[in-house]
Amino acid sequence: MTLSSGVRVALVVALMLAPSPLVAASPKAGPLARVAPELQALYEAYLDAQKSGTPLAATDPSIRIADGRVTIDAVAASDVADLRADLVGLGLQHAATAGRIVSGQLPIAAIAAMAALPSLRFARAARAVTHGSPSAGAR
DSSP: OOHHHHHHHHHHHHHSSSSSSHHHHHHHHGTTTTHHHHHHHHHHHHHHHHHTTTOOOOTTTBBEEEETEEEEEEEEOHHHHHHHHHHHHTTTTEEETTTTEEEEEEGGHHHHHEEEEEETEEEOBBBBBOOOOOOSSOO
């Protein structure tokens, strides 16, 4: 079954605005409080790799990382155009908007700067989605 683009946008918006147990269980407050735990962990792993001079090892295969960038979905605090401009200023590539959400590839090094943006309500890593076989849930 293929979803129309309008339905996909509505689903993404609903998921981004819905309360998430991951957000409530976030181990970090303070500067990284407005980014999801997986982005917090990725940023900490990036800092550790920089300190040790070793390559960044992503621990979550569902997070899309390429060339030092992570694919994100960010929710605007108010004006989505302001958030988009702020994120592009931090190096976001392939920026796209849908409703109050800005998606694109952000340098991992810019995660903390993104978290400090007044235009940001919340951000999380865009996850790779896989689809099971049509009969997987049928009994």
